[in-house]
Amino acid sequence: MKYQLEIQNITKSYGNLKANDEISLNIKPASIHALLGENGAGKSTLVKVIYGSLQPDSGQMQWCGEGYSPKSPFDAREQGIAMVFQHFSLFDSLTVAENIILGLDDISLDTDFTEQITKYSKQYGLDINPQQVVGDLSVGARQRVEIIRCLMQNPKLLIMDEPTSVLTPQEVTDLFITLRKLAEDGCAILYISHKLEEVRQICTQATILRGGKLVQNCNPQDYNKQELAEMMIGKKLIQLARSNITTGQDIFSINNLGRKSEDIFGVDLHDISLTIKKGSIVGIAGVAGNGQDELMELLIGEVEAPAESLVFKDEDIGRLNSHQRRQLSMFFIPEERLGHGAVPDMGLHENMLLSRPQQSEMTNYGVINWQNVEKLTQQVIDDFKVQTQSSKMLAKSLSGGNLQKFMVGRELIQNPELLIVSQPTWGVDAGSENNIHQSLIALADQGSAILIISQDLDEILTLCEQIHVLSEGSLSAAVDMKDNGLAKISNLMVGSEKQ
Amino acid sequence: MIRLIPRAQPSKAMIFLSPLLALTLTAVTAFFIFAFILTDIKVSSVFYTLFVEPLIDTYYISELLVKAAPLIMIALGLSIGFRAGVWNIGAEGQYVIGGITGGAVGLYFYNVEGFWLIPLMSLAAILGGMFYAGIAAFLKNKYQVNEILVTLMLTYVAVLFLSAMLQGPMRNPSGFNFPESRPFHDGALLPIIWQGTRLNVGLIIAVILSFVTWLGIKKHLSGLQIKITGSAPRAAKFAGFDDKKTIWFALLISGGVAGLAGLFEVIGPAGQITPGLPQFYGFTAIIVAFMSRLHPIAIIFSALLIALTYIGGENVQIYFNLPSSITNIFQGMLLFYFLACDVLIQYKIVFIKTIRQKL
Known part of the structure; x- marks a missing residue:
């Protein structure tokens, strides 16, 4: 198997607007793949197609080399695709363990969830106490709960939507350690972001979208931040600099x-x-x-x-x-x-x-x-x-x-x-x-x-x-x-x- | 599946079409209700008596306008409060108090003539209504007491106060102990503008007030202040609008106008203060205000429409022995359909294919 997920010529329109126009990309197994683009570039639409919440007008996908056309997120999860959304869906008044159990499609009651949560928590450096109430957790900890919830399904592809937008620099560093470990263990990651410095740090592949069209599939580490940003917005960015810092009283x-x-x-x-x-x-x-x-x-x-x-x-x-x-x-x-x-x-x-x-x-x-x-x-x-x-x-x-x-x-x-x-x-x-x-x-x-x-x-x-x-x-x-x-x-x- | 999708801009066409649609739906629903409950009467003749007769007979037309005037005035005041998110539900109480305070001045100057008399009575009525609504404003600003409860409960107090006044100090000395005031002398009665009917200058004042309010809302910052306070309180604070002042303003205006409407009733069609003064105008005006989307000019038309249900409703009671609830059914249906159809101004209906969801 050469690619975990192959996407060929996906097109999806809303009325006259082509949100995705002939988009192709390939995600290698165990790689961290960035999906870059401005608001409205078509990132969300593409992810929804992959996750099964939208059906494309045309185009094909291959999952592990076989045809893949999910009809709902349920199909996607069954295949081993999990997603951490930008806005978490956790119940504040329930504990971490309860929240994780609620998110699972198949529950066998004899499983010891606490033990499993602790296992994942140790293995991937996701510091969490299963008995704690979610309402008391910081944003970073909530994200870790969401990630563990996904890991319980043994995903082969983890989609992360703007994961660092709410984290402190230290939490970002911790998250990257987790993500790298996950990739080493064979889980591919589709990393959606517009923070270019992060993408250059952690991703080895990137797909850049603009206005619903594919701009380029590339290795983000081959480009500097400025170049990536200009590919993303399609025009030259003006360098920011104070011309004269003269402070008065x-x-x-x-x-x-x-x-x-x-x-x-x-x-x-x-x-x-x-x-x-x-x-x-x-x-x-x-x-x-x-x-x-x-x-x-x-x-x-x-x-x-x-x-x-x-x-x-x-x-x-x-x-x-x-x-x-x-x-x-x-x-x-x-x-x-x-x-x-x-x-x-x-x-x-x-x-x-x-x-x-x-x-x-x-x-x-x-x-x-x-x-x-x-x-x-x-x-x-x-x-x-x-x-x-x-x-x-x-x-x-x-x-x-x-x-x-x-x-x-x-x-x-x-x-x-x-x-x-x-x-x-x-x-x-x-x-x-x-x-x-x-x-x-x-x-x-x-x-x-x-x-x-x-x-x-x-x-x-x-x-x-x-x-x-x-x-x-x-x-x-x-x-x-x-x-x-x-x-x-x-x-x-x-x-x-x-x- | 049917979905409502927000429009980028409110639809101009729907602003005018939605009331027509609402009227059609009301008529259709009414038709089915009548067809269902009427056995030996033709539905068409009931419809004729309800909606057509009041519009072709001069007496009924004048009565329609007499009823519309207080509804316009009260609804105008309420609409200002409603725009600001200040819910004065007790205009009925302010209306009664205005009738009492304004009427008291008229009775004090019994048989005194003077151009100043009606303006002075009006002032007293406005102040009475303002005071009564001001209680709610004070309690809300000072102690965060809900103005809906205060204004509503004060309505019952006002009605009891009216009956106390009519049993006591205001009772007609030569009225055989009936709990009614003296009939006002001619100098204290509103001039009639359509001879042979009960239609008085109150209607003209109501229409003028509509235009003044419209100009104020459109052209003055206070109109914007009211709108912003109602729809986005945090934005109002950001703009530096004082929300306490807005509450005072909204309640004093609506109370004052309702008080004036109360006076115009006692020195207009009633001619004296009677226990029958409270006629639910204060509550019906809420329907009028919302049917007009709180627009001061549209209030004139919705008041006329509601007045029509009053007159038509009375007529079918008389001619066909139908219950008086007919009026309420119509008012309820009108409001319901008007609000429902107004959704189409901001939203459009889209039919979409369902997406299969498996859980």
Whole structure:
């Protein structure tokens, strides 16, 4: 058997849209094979075809050299194909063992599941306690539960959808050890990702898709990150670099800010302090759920803070609401697009008015000048290359990347002196990510200050001169990036080193 | 398998077609109900009495408009609250209180003439309604008490308060102890705009209010504020809109307008304050508001439609001895079909082949 899975000329259309157009690829046994592509490139469709949840319009597949056309995921699992989804399907109130048993197609009750779980856990370095309740587990541990669940079926091919998007650097390293071991033991892995550095590290084969078409089957280690990204998006990426980092005096500071969370699942913030200078980009790294949302609410002004705990341009602004803060030239981009930064059921032009100056060409004593609002919306759409049919399209009808570009544009068009942004490129494709990063750098080059809260460490390392880490509601001092800064950040992220 | 797929943009055609579709479905369903329950009466003659007669007879037309006016006013106020996600269910109570406070001013100035009298009574009615709805706003903002419960329960308090007032201080001194107020003197009654009928200027004011509300929602930030607070509370906070102010605003407006409608009833068709003041307008207006998709101009039409079910329903009671629930059945069906058909504005129906799922 030369290949574990051969895919020949798979085509799948939705209406006029060809989501997969004549795609072919071969996965070798015991290899780690990357499936690369932007959002909408056709990765999900192809995986669904392999996993049996979609049937292709044309094309064939061979599994272990024999014809393979699964009618449902059940067929796929029977053949030995398992999948770890990006969004886990685990019950919080059940234990690890119970969750694993629930996921199995055939259960023979005499099997000792605990023993089997422990076996896999030891064999592949998947540290897990079968009796623990899933609700208490970290995201990384939940992923390990999902992986063990798949391993129980003795798969020959394991499909992993964006597995590292939620993990800390240390967890990523651990995951890679597991994956390499699995491959050594004969299980092929189809690794879906858009994180190119990871793909180059772990994968020996890669299939790159773009707009539903196959771009290339290649070895990712033969190319550098830039080249892979350009194959993925089909055009040249602009190299990101600050042209002049000239930081001026302090413009914004957080002073001993604390907050008791009202939500039982919330995180308390302890004594957070931070200073930002004009013209600098400051990053707050950290794993999700360590107080980012709570901090962002205070920074935007959705929740009141003690007046002097937030100081902008020598003015105490803790008690001001978001609209009042904007009048001082502070602008915000929240992480959640639909329902927070934009109203899903309203047009872009109406969403434009969420963030607005007190008096402007858009409104005059509360009376809205729709003509000007639409003009300005159109300007944002043009300047930031938002793909939309018109300025009146509902926010929810835009793709995540496009809506993000609109939200970034809406704030940048106001020329903020301070921009506070959470997860600026969350769920955004590589081309848009590049655009957004460029805009942020351009803003800082003009002398504005930017605060970025992001889980994407690559993003923070690329953009920020000053990096802090948020862990369990406490903010570290700025990390000195000289001698092994990355290791320091990684330690701070998991909370093993307090500064 | 039938599936609803979201449209990228709301369908313009469906905005107009869906009410027609809903009306057709209501008529078809009604036809089957009547065909099923009526034995010796022709379905067509019931339909004629229900829907056609009220529209060709001048008396019925005027009564239709008389009934529509308070429905328009109350529904307008409610629609503002509903847009903001503030559920004032007790407009009936605010309507009664407005009738009492406004009417009290009229009775105090009994037989006093003056151009200022009706405006002063109106002011008292609006303030009365605002106060009554304001209780719910205060409790909600201060103690997070659910406004649905507060407004609904206060309705019963208002009705009892009305009967206490009519048994006591407001009772007509020369009214043979009937629990009714004095009939208002002419200077305190709303001018009639269609001679020989009971139709008064209330209708004109209701229509003007519709247009004012429409302009406000379309052109002013407060309209946007209300809409955003209702559909995406976190986005409202992001925009810096104060949700407490929105709650006050929504309840005070809807309470004030309902109060005014109550006064217009006592100094309009009723001519005095009677225990019959509460006529469920406050509740029916909820149906009116939702049938119109909370659109201020559309409220005029849905109020007329609901008024038609009232008049037609009364007529079939009289002519065919059918139960009064006919009116309720129609109002229920109309709302049901209107809401159901409105799904087609945002979604389209797609037929797809089923995918075999084996477990």
